[in-house]
Amino acid sequence: MPSSLQPLGPGVFFLPGAVNSVAIAGPGGNALLVDTGLDESHARRLLRALAGAGLTPSAILNTHSHADHHGGNAFLLSRFPELPVYAPPLEAAVIRHPLLEPLSLWGAAPPAELRTKFLLAPPSPAQGVGPGKQTLGGTEVELLPVPGHAAEMYALRVGEVLYAADALFGPEALEKHPLTFCADSAQQKASAGALGELKGVRVVLPGHGDPTPDLAGLVAANLAAYARTTDAVAAALAQGPAAIDELLVRVGEALGAVATTPSGWALNRAVLSAHLTELLERGEAALEVGREGLRGRQA
Structure with a gap:
């Protein structure tokens, strides 16, 4: 350097x-x-x-x-x-x-x-x-x-x-x-x-x-x-409703970005949340509460 x-x-x-x-x-x-x-x-x-x-x-x-x-x-x-x-x-x-x-x-x-x-x-x-x-x-x-x-x-x-x-x-x-x-x-x-x-x-x-x-x-x-990230979040939602952390697993596996530390998980979860919010504001996703907690789904 x-x-x-x-x-x-x-x-x-x-x-x-x-x-x-x-x-x-x-x-x-x-x-x-x-x-x-x-x-x-x-x-x-x-x-x-x-x-x-x-x-x-x-x-x-x-x-x-x-x-x-x-x-x-x-x-x-x-x-x-x-x-x-x-x-x-x-x-x-x-x-x-x-x-x-x-x-x-x-x-x-x-x-x-x-x-x-x-x-x-x-x-x-x-x-x-x-x-x-x-x-x-x-x-x-x-x-x-x-x-x-x-x-x-x-x-x-x-x-x-x-x-x-x-x-x-x-x-x-x-x-x-x-x-x-x-x-x-x-x-x-x-x-x-x-x-x-x-x-x-x-x-x-x-x-x-x-x-x-x-x-x-x-x-x-x-x-x-x-x-690509927004598309990966949309594709994860298309697999069916899931808790936020399950969506993060789906997106991480799709993009080759699976967190291995608590800080990495927190950062990746924030990214997922940002792109999920974008899809919510576009009317392409929705939130609901189920037994697993807060879940995302296709609108």
Whole structure:
């Protein structure tokens, strides 16, 4: 894994990793950092890469509140305590109170298995920032609303460079995670489609994956993956009414995405629920309560 910043465009760089971090150079050698990775290890790499490029962090922008995108905040703030932290307003609340992430997945006080660093990052004092053109830490950026993967999320555009965050995934990530996480699958599809309508994008970087000049191809691959999941949920319903967890088993087997850990189960169940909600809103599914509990069925 490269340990130095890689160029995306004039004054725009990224540090490859399990989650990509972006650095946008501003006046006086300052840099806006976008997404700080999962933990201290990634944040240390990021600081070393910045120093190697002669840049000093002036602000942090977290595109959304999933732990792998803001887990590095705590270490960066330990070195630069005055760094302002920005995020979409709802996501900022979760970053300030990260227990909300596993709490929302579990529906109650989460067990230890859902309190790992992958679902529970250290808190940091994020403040909400609106969409559109903003100046953060002295650096001008354009924040594009792309909800769906998270309740709120921003993609980031600087000139001809687009950082899509988790509105788009690289092909390897889509293959590795066929149940691509989302809070709202209909919004997820709409956001990916909206990014595909952008003009003048020379290079796009997904939150997970390599940069590519082929925005249209990346959008098409993501939309196809999201549609496969919806179709798999519809096919599971077509097999007959079933409890939500049985539907998850059917969908997981169909897509080759059977969870083997409590956290994996909770994440996959959330994805199933999002696509089931989409089918409910389209009038193609219905909910009922039976002896097995809450069940889904074809409408």
